Amino acid sequence: MANRITTLFGIKYPIIQAGMVWNSGWQLASASSNSGILGLIGAGSMYPDVLREHIQKCKKATHKPFGVNVPMLYPNIQEIMDIIVEEGVKIVFTSAGNPKTWTAWLKERGITVVHVVSSVKFALKAQEAGVDAIVAEGFEAGGHNGRDETTTLTLIPMVKEQIQIPIVAAGGIATGSGMLATMILGADGVQIGSRFVASNESSAHQDFKKVVVDAKEGDTQLTLKELAPVRLIKNKFYNQVQDLYKTAPTVEQLKALLGRARAKRGMFEGDLEEGELEIGQIAGLIHDIKPVATIVQDIIMAFEMAKKNVSNL
Structure with missing residues (x-):
């Protein structure tokens, strides 16, 4: 399933496990990466020393690529970024801030940068800032969200019309058919959060x-x-x-x-x-708690089945 996203991150499937506060520790990130997708540690709920510990444990638990999601609204952001560089993390997803603030600094240190946006306006700003890809997140998503209430179904094609860099769709995606739908609309891959909350490896209660x-x-x-x-x-x-x-x-x-x-x-x-x-x-389509590896395989099998069904229309 090689495309721009799998090539950019060095992964098997174009799926990113979202870096969610209080849900995305090293166990979820490493299990996701070991399953062929990109695992993310959610730094938003971690003090700097805790983040360092999670990165170190993740490196021991997987030899596959993984990254860190960093909301840019915290006062100790410089310390967090320094730890990411010191620990050799090669992929950073930034959110909740101006992409110009950290993109160049990270890329100068050999880090692939992805920024999360909720509108065409901010997608263009992220592209101008030099990010390697964007996550376009629709109104359906959990956690902190865009103010414009633009749904994923409309956001993805509008972003696709305006930018050239790879697009990762997010918001309301937990199934293989949902993944296929957003890729038909122009996404190169998907970021999935809620489905991985209900996994064995999630750090959620x-x-x-x-x-x-x-x-x-x-x-x-x-x-x-x-x-x-x-x-x-x-x-x-x-x-x-x-x-x-x-x-x-x-x-x-x-x-x-x-x-x-x-x-x-x-x-x-x-x-x-x-x-x-x-x-x-x-969440209304999530009915069980499973290991990450099983969730990923379920999504991929459903994706392939959906492709066959579409070809029969």
């Missing part, structure tokens, strides 16, 4: 994984757009947010309700009532 498996259509909602848009499973905390919105709250009031470490409490510690439970709309 088992209770959170079960909530993901039990989720149905309509159980998630994008909210907190005044701070940073985030898609959440509806729970007690989500209902508190909605009740606060009825009072026309200030940004400060929203921040006060959110507090600190909500995502950790929900996804990592398993507080299903007061925690922030980030997952994509596609």
Whole structure:
């Protein structure tokens, strides 16, 4: 299944396991890479020394390529980038910031750079900044999301029309048929998050994984757009947010309700009532918890079957 993405990363299948906070430690990343896709460590939930430990453990657990996803909104970003270089990581996915800030610095050190965007405007900015590829993420995605609510179905062809570098589709993809659909629309590969949350190797709390498996259509909602848009499973905390919105709250009031470490409490510690439970709309199609290797093989088999079915139309 060789194409621009498999060639760029040196992987077997054009699939990237998303670097998700509190879900994507070294075990998930190494298992993903060993399965023929690109595994990512999610640095967004890690202090610098913890990130170094995860990188070192990942290097011992796999000899295949893996990368680190770095949201660029943290104060210790320089230390994080220095650790990535010191530990010899060759692939970095950046998000939540201006791609010009770090792309040249990383590429000068021999690192392949991919930036996550949610619009054509920012795809063009990322291409101008010199990134090697982009992840175009639609409104369906879990976690922090774009403000424009552009769906993957419309985002991918609009981005494809404007840029020349490889495109990785993200948002609402958990199956082989979904992968094929986005590639038909112009993507060179896919980034999958929610499906890998519900894997044996995910660092998410088992209770959170079960909530993901039990989720149905309509159980998630994008909210907190005044701070940073985030898609959440509806729970007690989500209902508190909605009740606060009825009072026309200030940004400060929203921040006060959110507090600190909500995502950790929900996804990592398993507080299903007061925690922030980030997952994509596609959770409604996720029905079990499996090893990463099985998930990848299921996706590839379904992808090949979908191709045959399309040819028969």
